[in-house]
Amino acid sequence: MLVKLSLTSMRKMFKDYLVLLFGLTISIAIFYMFQTLAQNKAFVEANAMISATMFVFHVGTFILGFITIFYIFYATSFIQTLRQKEMAMYMTLGAKKSKITQLMFMETLFIGLISLVIGIIIGMGLTTVIADVLMDMLDFSAEATGFKAIYASSIITTVIFYIILFLLTSMVNAWKIGRKKVLDLLQANKQEDFIKTSGVKTFFGVLFSIILIVIGYYTMIHMAKLQYIGVILATVTIVPGTYLIFISFLPFFVKKLKQNRVLNETGINSFTLGQLRFRMLNLTKVLGTVAMLIALGLGAMTAGFSFYHNVELQASKFQANDIAIYEPTKEDMKTLEAMELTEENTYRYKVIGNGVFFLKDSLLERPPLVPHTGDEKGVGMEKLADIKIKRVKEKLPAPVYTMDGTKGEELPDKWWNAISFELNADDNMFGERTIYVVDQSHYEKIDTEEKQVIVTKAADFSKHLSAFKQLEERQKRVAESYVGHPVDKTGGKYNNYVGLKSFSSGTVFMGIFLGIAFLMMMASVLMFKLLSSAGADIERYHMLRKIGVRKSLLQRSIYRELFLLFLFPAIIGLVHVLIGMQMFSFIMVEPYTKIWLPISLFVAIYGLYYVMTVQLYKRIVLPKQH
Amino acid sequence: MTQAVLQVNHLNKLYGKHKETQYHALKDVSFEMKIGEFVGIMGPSGAGKTTLLNVISTLDQATDGSVKIAGTDITKMKQNQLADFRSQQLGFIFQDFNLLENLTVYENIALPLSLQGVAVKQIKPNVIKVAENLGIQDILPKYPVTISGGQKQRVAAARALVHEPALILADEPTGALDSKNARSLMETFVHMNENLGTSIMLVTHDPLSASYCQRILFIQDGQLYKEIHRNHTRSAFHQDILHVLSEFNTPSEW
Numbered sequence: 110m111l112v113k114l115s116l117t118s119m120r121k122m123f124k125d126y127l128v129l130l131f132g133l134t135i136s137i138a139i140f141y142m143f144q145t146l147a148q149n150k151a152f153v154e155a156n157a158m159i160s161a162t163m164f165v166f167h168v169g170t171f172i173l174g175f176i177t178i179f180y181i182f183y184a185t186s187f188i189q190t191l192r193q194k195e196m197a198m199y200m201t202l203g204a205k206k207s208k209i210t211q212l213m214f215m216e217t218l219f220i221g222l223i224s225l226v227i228g229i230i231i232g233m234g235l236t237t238v239i240a241d242v243l244m245d246m247l248d249f250s251a252e253a254t255g256f257k258a259i260y261a262s263s264i265i266t267t268v269i270f271y272i273i274l275f276l277l278t279s280m281v282n283a284w285k286i287g288r289k290k291v292l293d294l295l296q297a298n299k300q301e302d303f304i305k306t307s308g309v310k311t312f313f314g315v316l317f318s319i320i321l322i323v324i325g326y327y328t329m330i331h332m333a334k335l336q337y338i339g340v341i342l343a344t345v346t347i348v349p350g351t352y353l354i355f356i357s358f359l360p361f362f363v364k365k366l367k368q369n370r371v372l373n374e375t376g377i378n379s380f381t382l383g384q385l386r387f388r389m390l391n392l393t394k395v396l397g398t399v400a401m402l403i404a405l406g407l408g409a410m411t412a413g414f415s416f417y418h419n420v421e422l423q424a425s426k427f428q429a430n431d432i433a434i435y436e437p438t439k440e441d442m443k444t445l446e447a448m449e450l451t452e453e454n455t456y457r458y459k460v461i462g463n464g465v466f467f468l469k470d471s472l473l474e475r476p477p478l479v480p481h482t483g484d485e486k487g488v489g490m491e492k493l494a495d496i497k498i499k500r501v502k503e504k505l506p507a508p509v510y511t512m513d514g515t516k517g518e519e520l521p522d523k524w525w526n527a528i529s530f531e532l533n534a535d536d537n538m539f540g541e542r543t544i545y546v547v548d549q550s551h552y553e554k555i556d557t558e559e560k561q562v563i564v565t566k567a568a569d570f571s572k573h574l575s576a577f578k579q580l581e582e583r584q585k586r587v588a589e590s591y592v593g594h595p596v597d598k599t600g601g602k603y604n605n606y607v608g609l610k611s612f613s614s615g616t617v618f619m620g621i622f623l624g625i626a627f628l629m630m631m632a633s634v635l636m637f638k639l640l641s642s643a644g645a646d647i648e649r650y651h652m653l654r655k656i657g658v659r660k661s662l663l664q665r666s667i668y669r670e671l672f673l674l675f676l677f678p679a680i681i682g683l684v685h686v687l688i689g690m691q692m693f694s695f696i697m698v699e700p701y702t703k704i705w706l707p708i709s710l711f712v713a714i715y716g717l718y719y720v721m722t723v724q725l726y727k728r729i730v731l732p733k734q735h
Numbered sequence: 736m737t738q739a740v741l742q743v744n745h746l747n748k749l750y751g752k753h754k755e756t757q758y759h760a761l762k763d764v765s766f767e768m769k770i771g772e773f774v775g776i777m778g779p780s781g782a783g784k785t786t787l788l789n790v791i792s793t794l795d796q797a798t799d800g801s802v803k804i805a806g807t808d809i810t811k812m813k814q815n816q817l818a819d820f821r822s823q824q825l826g827f828i829f830q831d832f833n834l835l836e837n838l839t840v841y842e843n844i845a846l847p848l849s850l851q852g853v854a855v856k857q858i859k860p861n862v863i864k865v866a867e868n869l870g871i872q873d874i875l876p877k878y879p880v881t882i883s884g885g886q887k888q889r890v891a892a893a894r895a896l897v898h899e900p901a902l903i904l905a906d907e908p909t910g911a912l913d914s915k916n917a918r919s920l921m922e923t924f925v926h927m928n929e930n931l932g933t934s935i936m937l938v939t940h941d942p943l944s945a946s947y948c949q950r951i952l953f954i955q956d957g958q959l960y961k962e963i964h965r966n967h968t969r970s971a972f973h974q975d976i977l978h979v980l981s982e983f984n985t986p987s988e989w
Binding site: 370371373374375376377378379380383384386387649652653654655656657658659660661662 | 818833846847
């Protein structure tokens with residue numbers, strides 16, 4: 110009988126349950142989405158640019174798990190607030206407490222299991238759609254890389270994780286309702302959630318949160334040195350630090366705002382701020398969660414985009430010049446003339462038998478640019494940005510040099526780099542021949558036609574990609590004429606660029622994929638919380654309307670209140686991202702390249718989402734006009 | 736002749752759509768209230784008290800007839816005009832206090848002034864003045880949850896009074912109070928009426944509370960049934976009220 114009653118009333122409260130079901134489902138879908146990447150070790154390791162990516166995913170699973178546990182506990186306790194009055198009524202009518210406890214347990218578990226099934230299905234759908242779209246955009250194929258949208262291992266992980274979680278929350282819910290007195294349950298709605306903020310506690314809370322976050326930021330900036338420990342340290346400082354800021358600092362901040370009398374006593378501000386203050390107190394943890402999810406989502410997206418935009422910068426840190434053109438033709442010269450060049454050096458060489466002879470004087474006249482890593486003393490580098498492009502300084506006093514020093518002096522390091530990577534005088538170009546750098550007198554003794562190589566750099570490499578492609582094609586033919594058989598030419602900046610680009614698309618895919626997942630989760634958490642507590646506000650808005658507040662003013666108050674609620678986590682999340690990008694500076698030249706792109710994308714989505722929440726909220730709380 | 740603060744003329748209110756079963760909540764109700772008067776409205780449950788109050792307070796619209804408050808006909812106003820009118824000309828006191836529990840007592844009282852754009856400098860003296868008048872100056876910094884029911888109703892009265900409205904509408908203000916607090920609140924009303932010249936319309940079904948009024952209108956089945964004036968002591972008036980009430984037929988006898 111009770112089961113039947115409870116089902117009927119669940120149907121009656123369908124709207125509320127829909128909000129809850131939606132929240133749980135999204136959480137499960139996102140968890141599943143994340144697991145399709147995190148569990149697919151083969152895919153991640155084949156496509157990541159950082160060797161520790163798998164480890165980062167483990168930490169990510171931990172953070173997501175932490176947030177999810179918190180969220181699910183909150184969401185299921187919402188069932189209790191929906192149902193406790195009714196449960197109490199059954200008790201006053203003579204239902205046994207054990208029966209009620211059992212009912213509560215079953216109900217929570219029931220909702221959990223339904224959302225688990227729907228959530229996994231939605232998760233699969235979302236994963237498939239998002240992965241397809243992204244892979245299509247990035248020119249990146251799923252079959253080749255082993256990414257699977259429907260992945261058994263992640264289904265199992267998701268199911269186990271959530272079943273345990275739902276069992277736990279069902280027990281907690283049942284235990285909570287079993288512990289309460291009937292009277293308390295009956296009057297549950299009338300209880301006020303009034304919390305006082307004490308000065309000393311706030312002070313230490315703020316202090317502690319700042320210390321934690323500063324440590325976390327310091328760790329992220331020096332991630333290259335700290336590595337694995339750094340990732341763990343940053344996680345255990347920034348996550349609790351963020352929550353603490355919302356728990357201690359924000360209520361204090363709003364209180365201070367309220368104490369400004371001019372601000373507080375103008376128009377409807379006192380009500381807006383009062384709402385905000387009350388909201389703040391029971392929203393602190395949700396706002397902390399939202400800030401963390403924004404940081405993770407936006408961070409993943411920004412990192413993804415940044416990898417993509419850094420490919421060119423990265424390629425130019427590995428090679429100072431864009432191309433070395435051997436035996437330039439008229440056509441080549443014409444192509445070069447069409448570009449704005451910042452560097453154009455011509456060196457002379459002769460090829461005979463099994464030797465290639467570069468004229469020392471032509472090299473020394475204007476030595477090529479090469480990347481210099483580390484400082485003068487040769488101490489290793491920490492960031493890619495530390496690489497400086499400088500001209501080779503070393504003089505070459507000996508008459509004959511070779512690359513390995515077997516026939517004549519060994520070339521100094523920088524010159525070695527210049528000949529192999531800037532002039533691309535390698536096996537692919539000249540086959541088995543020995544590369545010499547010789548002085549004028551030796552050079553003149555070689556009885557063969559003199560040739561030229563142009564080493565050049567354009568002002569804007571990415572503007573002339575197709576031209577470089579053509580030039581490299583021509584160079585391939587030149588190389589084939591030296592080697593005598595088809596070659597697979599890999600040197601040259603253009604080839605490196607293409608290689609890096611295809612390599613990075615895996616990382617970009619993961620970044621954007623996770624970014625979308627986290628931001629969706631964020632949206633569902635915030636919306637769920639705001640809308641589930643809107644019911645309590647209805648009376649307040651009706652009251653204000655009664656004493657004669659214009660509807661437009663009430664609307665403005667709602668817009669402002671929710672704006673501030675949306676603003677705080679966005680700011681903190683954004684700062685986390687901006688500092689967090691420093692983590693990638695050891696692999697990216699400029700982690701902040703085109704950072705406005707993911708950020709404005711985020712702001713647009715977040716803004717849209719804000720307007721949507723306001724509309725829904727308005728529909729709930731504002732009195733209907735007759 | 737003293738000017739009228741409220742003029743109700745041939746007021747009708749029908750509930751339910753056309754052609755369906757209609758319920759005639761108010762039938763041709765007409766009366767007048769003078770400035771500075773303290774009038775009570777009494778009647779059994781379902782007589783139309785709350786409907787009358789809702790129409791006068793502009794929260795509900797009349798089907799027919801007119802209501803003039805301080806010379807303005809509110810039946811012809813638009814929604815936003817009505818909202819402004821409520822905020823300027825009317826003060827409300829409800830049975831369940833209707834205080835905003837997320838604001839302090841001070842902020843609750845100050846709200847009508849803030850909403851009207853009164854300069855911040857002038858708000859504080861006004862709030863303090865009205866709080867002193869009602870004896871609640873000590874609880875100004877507190878939140879509504881921490882004060883008693885009697886105090887809450889005083890705060891509600893202060894909020895209704897602070898912007899000096901033309902008319903205060905009180906809907907069962909003593910309904911949620913014990914007899915001591917109810918008595919003290921009614922004395923506050925008398926004080927407001929006599930010393931501050933506030934016009935008050937009180938809807939109640941408690942004869943003791945009603946006995947503080949100067950005049951009482953009885954309504955039954957949507958019609959004005961009787962009107963009595965207080966001519967002598969309050970306890971005698973109390974007896975008069977009880978007498979009228981006993982004349983009412985209980986619904987079961989119909």
